Amino acid sequence: MIGLIIGIIAGFNLALFITLACIKYSVDAGSTTNELQDYGTLNILYTSKGMGTTEGEPDTSKALGMLESRCLEINEAYKKHQG
Amino acid sequence: MVKNFRCPGCGATIEYDPKDGKMHCPYCRSAYDPEKIGKKFEKATIRMNIAVCNSCGAELAVNAVEVSSFCPYCGNAAVVMDRVEDRLAPDYILPFEITKEKAESIIRERVRASFFAPKEVKEFEIERLNGVYIPFWLYDVYYGADQRWSYITPRTEQQVVNNARVLADCVCRWMSVDASQRFDDISSQRLEPFKVQDLKPFNASYLSGFYADRFDVGREEADRIAYDRVEEMYDKSIQETLHAASAVILDSTPRKSVLKASYALFPVWFLTFRYGDRPHTLLVNGQTGKMVGAVPVSKKKVWGVFAALAAVLCFALGFLGKFCQDTLTDREYGNSDGAATLILLVLGVTALIALGLAIGRWIGLRKSQKLSRSVDNHRLAKERQVKNG
Known part of the structure; x- marks a missing residue:
């Protein structure tokens, strides 16, 4: 009996999902595009991946300096262009 | 003047x-x-x-x-x-490229192709069809961050929490932020993308024959929206770079600045029709022809399709479930207990996943339908119709 009930519930839920998916596809138009690559490129300056803690990770001061200088440079370039 | x-x-x-x-x-x-x-x-x-x-x-x-x-x-x-x-x-304007007739035909074709739309809706009479220039802020934003992430990668045998430190930055160009409070933000985002490479320096003569709103979302509020949007896209992009199934940011030190902000007008067609005493507004991007909005559904058709599907699937999966149950209790079938248990488990999991997905679809659909019945959008179209005489 339990097998029958599980099967019927699965069938009912699956039918519900398929119906709603078909309705959404059929009547709803226009989706949101919200991806970074549509507007610019992500520049990874530094990444450290690993398990556990990040203790003992390499010196990141160079990457931090790079981030700071890029931020300043880009801002200056825009100011010059607009000024 | x-x-x-x-x-x-x-x-x-x-x-x-x-x-x-x-x-x-x-x-x-x-x-x-x-x-x-x-x-x-x-x-x-x-x-x-x-x-x-x-x-x-x-x-x-x-x-x-x-x-x-x-x-x-x-x-x-x-x-x-x-x-x-x-x-x-405004600094820029995107002139209408889609004509009124074209906008109407885009919507009619889409509505006619919709199986679940009621017959009356498929033959709807247009109450209003107005071309409106919607104000947008266009941003160039710099966003960089020093972040510590904790994340779980998919397909790992043991669920190990990984830590990562990521330093990255990006410059987002020509990102649009809706500058009209009366125009729904979700609708404006769904109308994107606009081809900003076709922007023209503003000339008032493009407004002639169309309506246009002026902005009522100030720079301060628009800056905040732009930062939030960039941050959301940036974090999503970092998460993808880490190949993370789920992730949380433990610590973040962002550096952000608005490099440039311009004021522009984008073209949108508003089509309003009435169904069941309720106004429904569908939108068309006046440059690309992208349609946004949800058409009303026929309850009869929905119940018909659901009943047919449920009858077939309940019968088939119910039979399969019963067969597996019988196999588990009846020794006659030999050593197929393992397979039967597996099928029962799959059926159970399918039931749960399908229910979750169905709820997700239902919420998404309701949101879209609510937007199409958006009082603000309809009011915007109606006010202009009054002026149109």
């Missing part, structure tokens, strides 16, 4: 036509370059707020957030230049 653009040849009111990007005279059928016509009429001004129609002499009351309007008496196009040029001059 109101002005009509008049034909230099015969003096009749001329309007911008997206078909060929020129201003046309309906009487002598002359066509003019909007850039030249705009410059020619730059000095024509009269007092703001209470405006007199240049064609019939009627006094024209202007909505506080309107930039251009039609004369309610003679129906001629009149442009409120005061708010455009003195205080709110």
Whole structure:
């Protein structure tokens, strides 16, 4: 009996999902595009991946300096262009 | 200050036509370059707020957030230049490329192709179809961050929490932020993308024959929205770079700045029709023809499809479940207990996943339908219709 009930519930839920998916596809138009690559490129300056803690990770001061200088440079370039 | 653009040849009111990007005279059928016509009429001004129609002499009351309007008496196009040029001059404009007829046919085709739409909706009568220039802020934003992430990668045998430190940055260019409070933010995002490479320096002559709103979302609020949007896209992108199934940011030190902000007008067609005593508004991107909105559904069709699917699937999966149960209890089938248990488990998991997905779809659909019945969008279209006479 339990097998029958599980099967019927699965069938009912699956039918519900398929119906709603078909309705959404059929009547709803226009989706949101919200991806970074549509507007610019992500520049990874530094990444450290690993398990556990990040203790003992390499010196990141160079990457931090790079981030700071890029931020300043880009801002200056825009100011010059607009000024 | 109101002005009509008049034909230099015969003096009749001329309007911008997206078909060929020129201003046309309906009487002598002359066509003019909007850039030249705009410059020619730059000095024509009269007092703001209470405006007199240049064609019939009627006094024209202007909505506080309107930039251009039609004369309610003679129906001629009149442009409120005061708010455009003195205080709110946009930097750019994307002229309409989709004509009124094309916008209507895009919507009709989409609605007719919709199986679940009621018959009355498929043959709907247009209550209003108005071309509106919606104000947007266009941003160039720098965003960089020093972040510590904790994340779980998919397909790992043991669920190990990984830590990562990521330093990255990006420059987002021409990101649009809806500058009209009355126009729903979700609708405006769904209308994207607009082809910003086709932006033209603002010229008021493009407004002639269309409606336009002025911005009422200030720079401060728009800056915040732009930062939030970039941050969301940036974090999503980092998570993808880490190949993380789920992730949390433990610590973040962002560096962000607005590099450039411009004010632009984007073209949108508003089509309103009535179904079941309720107004429904569908939108079309006036440049690309992308349609946004949800069409009403026929309850009869929904129940019919659901009943048919449920009958077939419940019978098939119920039979499969019963068969597996019998296999587990009946030794006659030999050593197939493992397979039967597995099938029962799969059925159980399917039931749960399908329910979760169904709820997700239901919520998404309700949101879209609510947007199409959006009071704000409908009010915007209606107010303009009143002006259109």
